[in-house]
Amino acid sequence: EGNKNADTAWGKERSGKEETYIKINSSAIRKKKSKAYTGQYYCNELDIKYNIVQEKGKLFLARKNAKRENLRLLQDDLFTAGWLSLRFFGEKAGECAGFKLGAGRVKDLLFERVS
DSSP, rough: OOOTTTTTEEEEEEETTEEEEEEEEHHHHHHHHHHHHHHEEEEEEEEEEEEEETTTEEEEEEEEEEEOOOOOEEEHHHHHHHHHHHEEEEEEEEEEEEEEEETEEEEEEEEEOOO
């Protein structure tokens, strides 16, 4: 059976040695927390800023000289945007403190919220 609903994802839930797949309704999570993710993030290592923006109820990754990419929820606070993965962390006062970016062999590249 193929999943044709773009707002549904499947995530792993681990308990002991078993892995169970659970259905995640990404639109429900986005509506609840989307404002926590939106903002501008800076990576000191690359000296670059990425923006997370919300348009028509969906989250997008906006980068200089690149097209906007839809953020797809995989698990709590873990998204993909094309071939990139973003894991958000440290929610304070309703905003995420930053995210760690993965891209192929690049792992845990730190982006911190600046606005």
